[in-house]
Amino acid sequence: MKCAISAVATTLFLSGATAFTVIPSASAPPTTHILNNAESSPFRASPLFMGRAAAVRAATKGKTDAKKAKTNAYYGKKIIMAVKQGGSADPVANRQLAELIKAAKNNSVPMDNINRAIKRATEKDAGDFSESTFEAYGHGGASFIINVLSDNANRSTADVRSAVVKKQGKMAEQGSVLFMYDLKGKIEIPSVVDEEELLMAAIDAEIDDVELVEGDEEGTSIVYTDPKVTGAMFDAVKGMGLEAKMSLSHVSKAPVECSEEDFEKNMAIIDALEELDDVDSVEHNMSN
Numbered sequence: 001m002k003c004a005i006s007a008v009a010t011t012l013f014l015s016g017a018t019a020f021t022v023i024p025s026a027s028a029p030p031t032t033h034i035l036n037n038a039e040s041s042p043f044r045a046s047p048l049f050m051g052r053a054a055a056v057r058a059a060t061k062g063k064t065d066a067k068k069a070k071t072n073a074y075y076g077k078k079i080i081m082a083v084k085q086g087g088s089a090d091p092v093a094n095r096q097l098a099e100l101i102k103a104a105k106n107n108s109v110p111m112d113n114i115n116r117a118i119k120r121a122t123e124k125d126a127g128d129f130s131e132s133t134f135e136a137y138g139h140g141g142a143s144f145i146i147n148v149l150s151d152n153a154n155r156s157t158a159d160v161r162s163a164v165v166k167k168q169g170k171m172a173e174q175g176s177v178l179f180m181y182d183l184k185g186k187i188e189i190p191s192v193v194d195e196e197e198l199l200m201a202a203i204d205a206e207i208d209d210v211e212l213v214e215g216d217e218e219g220t221s222i223v224y225t226d227p228k229v230t231g232a233m234f235d236a237v238k239g240m241g242l243e244a245k246m247s248l249s250h251v252s253k254a255p256v257e258c259s260e261e262d263f264e265k266n267m268a269i270i271d272a273l274e275e276l277d278d279v280d281s282v283e284h285n286m287s288n
Helices: 002-015 051-086 095-106 111-121 153-166 195-204 227-239 260-274
Strands: 017-023 031-036 044-047 130-137 143-150 181-189 210-214 221-225 245-252 279-284
Touching: 051 095, 051 111, 051 143, 051 279, 095 111, 095 245, 130 153, 143 153, 143 260, 153 260, 153 279, 181 227, 195 210, 195 227, 221 227, 227 245, 245 279, 260 279
Parallel strands: none
Antiparallel strands: 017 031, 017 044, 130 143, 143 279, 181 221, 181 245, 210 221
């Protein structure tokens, strides 16, 4: 195989041609063309051998799948909590459960997962879940808020502490990090949103606290608002014909930009924490 590729490369080099994978659109399959240097192509072209790009796409998909699994697990645990605390597996009789089921559906949690969680909550050996928050410091002025939902407080405390310390982070005293953040309603949208249309929708819903920012992934958007009107803002976004997910999030009052080296170290801490089953999310103050 190596000989065959080398032979093709040598032929192209001697003939003055270049091999490209041409991608005319997102829906059309890629095709390989041989172009002379004098020719020009109307398509967006990328080199034929793109191992790094393929690796990046695979890593992105892996992170998306992991995030989806975290979301499903989070609502599963919250539903078990609601059933046990409300004393009923019937959403008609248990308002908290009904609201959680609605939120789970809005966040694309499959109905099979919801029903399994409700059934699990009625079993005698179902765990008693409780929420807790940990605070930590990273590198280059970074800080973290670690949100945990666990049926074993001792285990989750030990696991979180170990994950932070092993990556050269430092656990913080309760409240020493949290005061540097504001609690906001967060609406994630898997597309680019027109700011003017969003503001008009917010005005129609009588909401005046709206902030639109780019999402973590290319081509996505995030809307931040007052926690009290998150539901109304979510309905306004849905009324625009957009898909969306709703949650509460801590947003830094003073974001910091870390060096590339510190950023990589901090991301290693976040990755280690997010691998823990008891950790639902990790929020940070890094701007890069």
